[in-house]
Amino acid sequence: MRIIIAGAGDVGFHLAKLLAYESHDINIIDMDDDRLQYISSHLDVHTTKGNSTSYKVLEDAQVSKADLLIAVTESETANITTSIIGKHLGAKKTIARVTNTEYIQRKDILDLKEIGIDEVISPESLAAKEIKRLLKENALTDTFDFEKGLLSLVGILIDDESELKDKSLVETAYLNPDHSFITVAILRGEETIIPHGADKFQINDHAYFVCQPDGVDRVLDLAGKQRESIKNVMILGGSKIGIQAARQLSKKYNIKLIEQDREKCFELADMLQNTMIINGDGRDVELLKEEGIDEMDAFIAVTGNSETNMISSLVAKNHKVPKTISLVENMDYIHLSQNIGVDTMINKKLIAASFIFRYIRKGQVLNMTTIHGVDAEILEFEVKEGSKILEAELRNLDFPHSALIGGVIRGGKGITARGNFMFEPKDRVVVLSKPECIRKVEGYFK
Incomplete structure (x- = not known):
C-alpha cells in the first residue's frame, strides 16, 4: 500500500x-x-x-x-x-x-x-474513551474484552503480595490447574517480553493475561488483589480530555473535576451539569484532602502539564486511591509508571497512532487493541477454510516466537489454547504479536 x-x-x-x-x-x-x-x-x-x-x-x-x-x-x-x-x-x-x-x-x-x-x-476523544475503558476494573492496570467477555485481556502489577513473584511460567502451572488463563506478555522497564516456560515474574513487572471468565478472578487472587466497584472519581484538569471524560463518566460515576482557572470553572459548570466543579490547584495536597481524595476510587490527571499529572497521581496513590491514570505528553514517560507507582500513563498521540493503524488494518482482523507501554498488538482473527493454522496442533505449527496465541472463542465459549490444541474453521483466535511479525502471523489465517 x-x-x-x-x-x-x-x-x-x-x-x-x-x-x-x-x-x-x-x-x-x-x-x-x-x-x-x-x-x-x-x-x-x-x-x-x-x-x-x-x-x-x-x-x-x-x-x-x-x-x-x-x-x-x-x-x-x-x-x-x-x-x-x-x-x-x-x-x-x-x-x-x-x-x-x-x-x-x-x-x-x-x-x-x-x-x-x-x-x-480526535486524539482527545480517543483518550477519553480509553480512560473510560481503563476504569472498568480498579484492581487491574489494563483490561479489554473480546466477544463481551468470553475472553478478556487483563493486566496486573507483580508486587510482594503476588504468589507469582519470582516464579517461572513452568513453576506457576500448578496455580492454574484448570487452564483458565495464559500469560501473554510481561513489561519490565522498557522491555516487552513474550513469555515462555522459563521466563520468571519479577517484582514491579506488569504482567498481562488472556483469561476465560473465571480466570480473571483467579489472576486477581494470585496477584493478591480484590475486585472493588468504582463509584467516586476525581478528575484533575478541565482540558478537552477532562471535559469529555467527565461527560462520559458522569453517566455511571460520581465525578469531581478540579480546575485552576476560575473563569473556566464557570464554563465547565454550565457544560457539565452532572459534575461537581472545584476551583483550585490540584497540586495542593490540602485541597485534595478537603475535597475527599481519601474517599476516591479513581483519580484521573489530565492537565496540560505531564509533571503535574504524575505528581498529583502519586499524591492520590499515597492517599490509597486504588486506581490512578495520568496523561503524559512524552511517550518515554509511559514506561515510568512501573517504577514510580502510577497505575497507568496514557499518551493521546500514541493512542491516535494506534487507532489509525487499526483503521488501516480493518477487514484483515476482527479486532485489535494495544497495551500502554507494551511493544505488541493484540489481534483477533477468524480461522478460514484452508488456513495454515489448521494444518497441525499448535505446538507443531512453528508459530512465530515473537507472538503468542492467548485464546480461542468457539461456539460461544472462551478457551485458552495449549500446545495440543487443534483449530477449527470459524474459530476466533486472540493473538499477541510484536509489530515486526504481525504480517507473518496473518499468514496463518489467510
Missing part, C-alpha cells in the same frame, strides 16, 4: 514505525528538516520537505498514486485542507486529525466525505 503521512510529529512518527514493519511504501511530509532527518535515520521511509497544504508538495509526493493520505500535523486547519486537496489530486482515502470534537459528534449532519475527508480522528 502507498501511504502518505502529513506531519512528522509524535503521531506521524509512531504511525510510520508501525506501518514500516508491514513493508508499505511510506512518504512523510513535514517542513522541519530535523524531524525528517530523524525519521530517515530510524525508519525505511521516504520524506518530502514542505507544507502539505501545497499542491506542488503533494504532487511531488505523488499523492495521485496514494492509497491513503493521513494528515496528522498539529494544525487542524492544515489537516483538513491537506485531506481535501489530496483527495482532489487523486488520493484514494484520506484521514484527518482534528481537535474540534463537533466533527465527530455531528457526523450525521456534516458529510465530510462529500468534501474529500473519509475519516476524522
Whole structure:
C-alpha cells in the first residue's frame, strides 16, 4: 500500500514505525528538516520537505498514486485542507486529525466525505474513551474484552503480595490447574517480553493475561488483589480530555473535576451539569484532602502539564486511591509508571497512532487493541477454510516466537489454547504479536 503521512510529529512518527514493519511504501511530509532527518535515520521511509497544504508538495509526493493520505500535523486547519486537496489530486482515502470534537459528534449532519475527508480522528476523544475503558476494573492496570467477555485481556502489577513473584511460567502451572488463563506478555522497564516456560515474574513487572471468565478472578487472587466497584472519581484538569471524560463518566460515576482557572470553572459548570466543579490547584495536597481524595476510587490527571499529572497521581496513590491514570505528553514517560507507582500513563498521540493503524488494518482482523507501554498488538482473527493454522496442533505449527496465541472463542465459549490444541474453521483466535511479525502471523489465517 502507498501511504502518505502529513506531519512528522509524535503521531506521524509512531504511525510510520508501525506501518514500516508491514513493508508499505511510506512518504512523510513535514517542513522541519530535523524531524525528517530523524525519521530517515530510524525508519525505511521516504520524506518530502514542505507544507502539505501545497499542491506542488503533494504532487511531488505523488499523492495521485496514494492509497491513503493521513494528515496528522498539529494544525487542524492544515489537516483538513491537506485531506481535501489530496483527495482532489487523486488520493484514494484520506484521514484527518482534528481537535474540534463537533466533527465527530455531528457526523450525521456534516458529510465530510462529500468534501474529500473519509475519516476524522480526535486524539482527545480517543483518550477519553480509553480512560473510560481503563476504569472498568480498579484492581487491574489494563483490561479489554473480546466477544463481551468470553475472553478478556487483563493486566496486573507483580508486587510482594503476588504468589507469582519470582516464579517461572513452568513453576506457576500448578496455580492454574484448570487452564483458565495464559500469560501473554510481561513489561519490565522498557522491555516487552513474550513469555515462555522459563521466563520468571519479577517484582514491579506488569504482567498481562488472556483469561476465560473465571480466570480473571483467579489472576486477581494470585496477584493478591480484590475486585472493588468504582463509584467516586476525581478528575484533575478541565482540558478537552477532562471535559469529555467527565461527560462520559458522569453517566455511571460520581465525578469531581478540579480546575485552576476560575473563569473556566464557570464554563465547565454550565457544560457539565452532572459534575461537581472545584476551583483550585490540584497540586495542593490540602485541597485534595478537603475535597475527599481519601474517599476516591479513581483519580484521573489530565492537565496540560505531564509533571503535574504524575505528581498529583502519586499524591492520590499515597492517599490509597486504588486506581490512578495520568496523561503524559512524552511517550518515554509511559514506561515510568512501573517504577514510580502510577497505575497507568496514557499518551493521546500514541493512542491516535494506534487507532489509525487499526483503521488501516480493518477487514484483515476482527479486532485489535494495544497495551500502554507494551511493544505488541493484540489481534483477533477468524480461522478460514484452508488456513495454515489448521494444518497441525499448535505446538507443531512453528508459530512465530515473537507472538503468542492467548485464546480461542468457539461456539460461544472462551478457551485458552495449549500446545495440543487443534483449530477449527470459524474459530476466533486472540493473538499477541510484536509489530515486526504481525504480517507473518496473518499468514496463518489467510
